[in-house]
Amino acid sequence: MTVQTDWDVVVVGAGNAAMCAALSAAEQGVKVLVLEKATKEDRGGNSTFTAGGFRFCHDGVEDLRGDILDDMTPGEYDSIGNLPAFSEEQFMDTLMRITEHQCDPDLAQILVSKSRETMRWMRTHKIRFIPMFGRQSFKIDGKHHFYGGVNIEAVGGGWGLVDMLMNAAERMGITVLYETGLRELIQDEKGAVTGVRAFGPDGYVNFSAKSVVLACGGFESNPEMRVRYLGQGWELCRVRGTQHNTGDGINAALKIGARPHGGWSSCHAVQWDISAPPYGDRVVLDNFQKHSYPIGIVVNLDGKRFIDEGADYRNHTYAKYGKEVMKQPQRTAIQIFDEKTHGMVRDEYRIREVTKASGETIAELAKALDINVDGLEATVREFNAACQPGEYNPSILDGVCTKGLEVPKSNWALPIDQGPFHGYVVTCGITFTFGGLKINTDAQVLDLTDRPIPGLYAAGELVGGIFFQNYPGGTGLLNGSVFGKLAGANAGQAAK
Numbered sequence: 001m002t003v004q005t006d007w008d009v010v011v012v013g014a015g016n017a018a019m020c021a022a023l024s025a026a027e028q029g030v031k032v033l034v035l036e037k038a039t040k041e042d043r044g045g046n047s048t049f050t051a052g053g054f055r056f057c058h059d060g061v062e063d064l065r066g067d068i069l070d071d072m073t074p075g076e077y078d079s080i081g082n083l084p085a086f087s088e089e090q091f092m093d094t095l096m097r098i099t100e101h102q103c104d105p106d107l108a109q110i111l112v113s114k115s116r117e118t119m120r121w122m123r124t125h126k127i128r129f130i131p132m133f134g135r136q137s138f139k140i141d142g143k144h145h146f147y148g149g150v151n152i153e154a155v156g157g158g159w160g161l162v163d164m165l166m167n168a169a170e171r172m173g174i175t176v177l178y179e180t181g182l183r184e185l186i187q188d189e190k191g192a193v194t195g196v197r198a199f200g201p202d203g204y205v206n207f208s209a210k211s212v213v214l215a216c217g218g219f220e221s222n223p224e225m226r227v228r229y230l231g232q233g234w235e236l237c238r239v240r241g242t243q244h245n246t247g248d249g250i251n252a253a254l255k256i257g258a259r260p261h262g263g264w265s266s267c268h269a270v271q272w273d274i275s276a277p278p279y280g281d282r283v284v285l286d287n288f289q290k291h292s293y294p295i296g297i298v299v300n301l302d303g304k305r306f307i308d309e310g311a312d313y314r315n316h317t318y319a320k321y322g323k324e325v326m327k328q329p330q331r332t333a334i335q336i337f338d339e340k341t342h343g344m345v346r347d348e349y350r351i352r353e354v355t356k357a358s359g360e361t362i363a364e365l366a367k368a369l370d371i372n373v374d375g376l377e378a379t380v381r382e383f384n385a386a387c388q389p390g391e392y393n394p395s396i397l398d399g400v401c402t403k404g405l406e407v408p409k410s411n412w413a414l415p416i417d418q419g420p421f422h423g424y425v426v427t428c429g430i431t432f433t434f435g436g437l438k439i440n441t442d443a444q445v446l447d448l449t450d451r452p453i454p455g456l457y458a459a460g461e462l463v464g465g466i467f468f469q470n471y472p473g474g475t476g477l478l479n480g481s482v483f484g485k486l487a488g489a490n491a492g493q494a495a496k
């Protein structure tokens, strides 16, 4: 096959950030090539593995019905009890608080203020959305009450999102070349990026381009880089998504003098079924995650609690608790529920591929799990005695807490006292890394003196400076969409 090697814009990667960049560049009327290292079957990067959940600003369900949810059925609409507005102020506060105020304020401003218009723009490319009925609402009196700021998902989840983006790309005349991965960036004598050197089925190919957009993910699937930046032991975590995000775009850009930025020693990592394979499974997808811990307790192999399961909404704690599991003996933890709350656990607990045990008593459960029996009994006894009275409500921060424990539970603290008891065994699953390239507010990659590298743009996971230590759920896809759209538009403009 003869491959055309002369393009206006080359976008590297074919996940959500890359495809948004490609669509946005193509809107400028330029010739766009997308290079994807994976096969067509494996396309879509981490974006495929997602639930497709987006966090963005809106004024509640009536507002959303006007555009983003314009094809919601009357039945779906009637089933909503409350889908609260999410203001720019709330989004900014959440982002800053969760990232310990380390989120780059200029990038944060763009992310928040462009969130709504970017979702509208995606809708113009026929990306369809629905409320996240399954995972982000609790039913009260038969109606869905949403919580936590991530209330809308792409139809068909991550798979659906990627398919819809690819269909949009086809409509826009964008070429996607699979099994062709970036190896190096090509520069002219003045330092401007003029193309990429890639490796495809027939060996090396040089593609020339007036602008290049890097959107090929972080380094979560590269064990050597994980150990180098995240620390000892990180070669042993599971990877929740694609095996292809090995830091290629970051390394290629650093090699030509790009500036590293953001939280290089931190990442998004969650509690993940201990029997999950080393990389994401394209059938089970994100169902290896176990995210109902706020309504139970989490212990290690000694039977000891080590996190405040109810510190905040799940959307604000889940991404940092994987790291806490990494620190436990054998990188293992067990989530425990009693009969009172077990019926409320999320769908992902009901899959066939689940590592669990049950027992009529706590001792029986501990034996079935092969963990310290006395340790678990003591923990549950102390925990139950510390639970304070209050009105339990899992859809709000109900303040029903423990008192006097070294590791408190700040909300939803009900005694674990009604058998049978159930334990789910988890380890740490890394989602994506936070350190990456520095970009300016035009999505141009900056060099070590903070000057833009001509012709080079970046978006998505490989941009540093947005997330730090922790992450508010549903922001990864939005981040890729907002900065992908921006990078693509500017790369397309520059190419013209």
Ligand SMILES: Cc1cc2nc3c(=O)[nH]c(=O)nc-3n(C[C@H](O)[C@H](O)[C@H](O)COP(=O)(O)OP(=O)(O)OC[C@H]3O[C@@H](n4cnc5c(N)ncnc54)[C@H](O)[C@@H]3O)c2cc1C
Pocket: 012, 013, 014, 015, 016, 017, 018, 035, 036, 037, 038, 043, 044, 045, 046, 047, 048, 049, 050, 051, 052, 053, 054, 055, 180, 181, 182, 183, 215, 216, 217, 218, 240, 241, 242, 244, 245, 246, 247, 248, 249, 285, 286, 431, 432, 459, 460, 461, 462, 473, 474, 475, 476, 477, 478, 480
């Ligand atoms: C299980 C799971 C569930 C998640 N759920 C959500 C959610 O519901 N909401 C949310 O907001 N976020 C979620 N996330 C996070 C989200 O997936 C990421 O933040 C987002 O998808 C990143 O998009 P991206 O386009 O930057 O990277 P990706 O989607 O990973 O795309 C990167 C692409 O680059 C390709 N690539 C890599 N190296 C090269 C190379 N050298 N040359 C060419 N191509 C290359 C990869 O194959 C891949 O296709 C989830 C992640 C996982 C793993």
